Amino acid sequence: MAPERNENEGENADNGVLATTDGTETTGIGIVEGATAQVEVTLPTAFDDEDDFDDDVVRGEDVTLVQLEQLEQLPAERDEVRGEAPATTAVPVASVSAASAEPAPKASVSAAAAASAAAAKTAPAPKTAAAAQASSSVASTSATAPAASDASRAELDHHERVRPRTSEITLQSRRLGDFEVDRESSDLLTADRLLDPAHVVRPEPEGAWRHLVYTLSGRRINLGDSKRARARKQLDDRIAVPLSGGARFVPVLSRKGGVGKTTVTTLLGMALADAREDRIIAVDANPDRGTLAERVGRTSGKTVRDLVRARGDVHGFNDISQIVARDHTRLDVLASDADPHVSEAFSDADYRDVAEVAAHFYSVVLTDTGTGIVHSVMEATLEHADELVIVAGLSIDEARLASETLTWLESNGYAERVRSAVVVLNTSRPGAALVRADELDAHFRSRVRAVVRLPYDPHIASGSAISFRDLQPETRDAARELAAIVVEGLRASSVAA
Structure with missing residues (x-):
C-alpha cells in the first residue's frame, strides 16, 4: 500500500518528504554525517495499467522525528516508525532514497531530496522546507533540554566512531579443498606447458652423420639422436629408476x-x-x-x-x-x-x-x-x-x-x-x-x-x-x-x- 500523500502538493511537491511513515520500511535507516537519518524506500516495479506512476512518487513534506536511542536499537523486522514527537533531541530525516523491489539501480526520489542531503552535509541549517520545519522542532526541543542535546550528540559521535563499517573486508583462512576449481596453483606452470617448442634448444644429436649435418648447417638442422643412441638412453632411464x-x-x-x-x-x-x-x-x-x-x-x-x-x-x-x-x-x-x-x-x-x-x-x-x-x-x-x-x-x-x-x-x-x-x-x-x-x-x-x-x-x-x-x-x-x-x-x- 502506497503511503498517503501530502495534501499540500503544490507547495512542497518536490521536497521528497513523506507525509506519513505508515508502510515505510525502516530496515534501511542509517545515520549519515550531519546528524540526519536516511530511509530506504522500496518502490513496486509492477503496477496495473490504470495506475499512474505518479501515485507511487513520494511527495515531500515533513517526516516525523525519531529518538536517537530508538534509532540505534530499531529491529530489522520493524515495519513502521511511530509518529510521536520525542521528548529528547531528535534527528530530522532529511532525505529519502527510493529503490525497486527487484535488484535494480537505486534512484533518488526527487531532486529536492538529494539537494537537502547535500545541504545537510555542508551547512548546519537545512535548506528545504521539511528540513526547516524539522530544525524548528529541534530548536524548540533543545531550548528545554540543552544538556541532553549535547550528551546525545556526543553519544552519537561515539557510536559513529566505534561502530564497525560493513565495507571493511574480513580476512578468513581457507582450507585446501575450499579453493575455486578454475583457479590454478603454481605447480601447473611446467616447462612443457610454457616453453614454445619452436624456441627450445635441443641437445646436439648423437650419431656420426646426424652430428655432421647439425654442424654443417650451423646448428640449424637437428635430426635427433640415432637409433642406437635412443636405445642407450632408454636403457639408462630403466637403470636410473629410484629404489x-x-x-x-x-x-x-x-x-x-x-x-x-x-x-x-x-x-x-x-x-x-x-x-x-x-x-x-x-x-x-x-x-x-x-x-x-x-x-x-x-x-x-x-x-x-x-x-x-x-x-x-x-x-x-x-x-x-x-x-x-x-x-x-x-x-x-x-x-x-x-x-x-x-x-x-x-x-x-x-x-x-x-x-x-x-x-x-x-x-x-x-x-x-x-x-x-x-x-x-x-x-x-x-x-x-x-x-x-x-x-x-x-x-x-x-x-x-x-x-x-x-x-x-x-x-x-x-x-x-x-x-x-x-x-x-x-x-x-x-x-x-x-x-x-x-x-x-x-x-x-x-x-x-x-x-x-x-x-x-x-x-x-x-x-x-x-x-x-x-x-x-x-x-x-x-x-x-x-x-x-x-x-x-x-x-x-x-x-x-
Missing part, C-alpha cells in the same frame, strides 16, 4: 672358476654407477684372494679386513671413502686381502660387519663371492641377498655347473630367489661357441626370470683393468641390459615385500 627402502644386496655366484664371475661383477657395477645418481659398491668376498680391485685399475691400499677393524670408527662417508677405491664411473670397490693366509680368516661374521657398514652409505651392494658356494662367507651372503646373478660359460661343463648351482639353491631354501634370478651367459673365447647358445638360453629361461648374453670383448680378455668407455658398444649394451634387469627385479621384490 625405495634401504640398501639392496646382489651377490654374483658361480661354482666354477674362470667363467667370468669377477668380470660380470665389474661390468654390472660400472653400468649401475654410470647411470644412477646414488652410490654403488662392489665387495670382493672371495676367500681365495679375489682380483676385483685389479679390474677397476685403482686401489686404495685398504681391504675388507681394514673395514672390519675400523667399523666402529666409521661415522660418515668420508671415513669409508678412504678405504674403498673408485673408478671413473663412480663405482666403489672394496678389495679382498692379498695374503691368502689372512683371507682365510674372513668369515661370515666379518661379512655381516662389512654389510652393516655398507648398508648405511650405499643403495646397491654387489658381492663377488668367489669360487664355490659352500665356503664360510656364502651363508651370510645368501642371507642378505635380494637378488641373485649366476654366471655360466658357453661350454657343457660350465653350463651344467651353473644349472646345478640353481638346483643347490632350490634345495637349501632359496627357491624363490632362484625364480627371480638372472643368468649371464658369458662368452670368454673368441669365435663361434662350441655349444648352441639358444639351447642354453631356453634351458635357463625355464628356471630363472631372465637370461643375458655377454659377448666376447678383447678389452676384457686381456685381463687388464676394465675401462667402461673403451668396451665395444655391444658389450656396454649387454652390461646396461643386465643392470636394467637387476634394477627391475629389485623394484619388484620391494613391492612384493
